Amino acid sequence: MLKIVVCVSGGGTNLQAIIDGIDQGKITNTKISGVICNNAGAYALTRAKEHDIPAICISPKDYTDRAEFNKAFLEKVNELTPDLIVLAGFLVNIPAEMVESYANRIINIHPSLIPSFCGKGYYGLKVHEGALARGVKVTGATVHFVDDGTDTGPIILQKAVNVEEDDTPQTLQRRVMEQAEWQILPQAIDLIANGRVSVTDGKVKIINV
């Protein structure tokens, strides 16, 4: 059984897709040990509580400096003894110590086709604003392992989504979530839980069974 900790910052629709995926048997061999959130008002925390999943709030604002927060954050994660950490709309930089201790055991969902519209400053709606400003016809989402860069780790799954002429950042965000994120994040967790993901030389291979 793969024990996962899901880290969230906002509405938690990707967390909901994981909860539903487990309930519906689309994600197998997986248990959510806890949800960690950096924002006390986030609806994601309510989603966790409604499903009796331990929900922990830890905010950088409650610590004197970043190093203290990073230490406390790593301790909280370690207490939950996860096999995999899932960043599902988590807008906090992952401390280097955590990346090191959980090498190839942290995954992130990003709302574009990496390497487009990713890296520093590209998160949430800003990603879709960037895609519309550039006039791309196709965008999408990516699930990748987290390394010491921003959105630079090995890519596990990607799914393309069409951009429509009258899209706003909000309509595009919604379509990318519905058609890509809520599908490939649960799918990636299921693949990992069933031993079907390997990483060699920074590239992911999906093992067929």
Ligand code: GAR
């Ligand atoms: C999602 O679109 C996710 O891809 C994005 O934040 C949103 C969270 O929504 N993540 C990033 O931009 C990370 N760089 P949710 O809270 O409803 O899942």
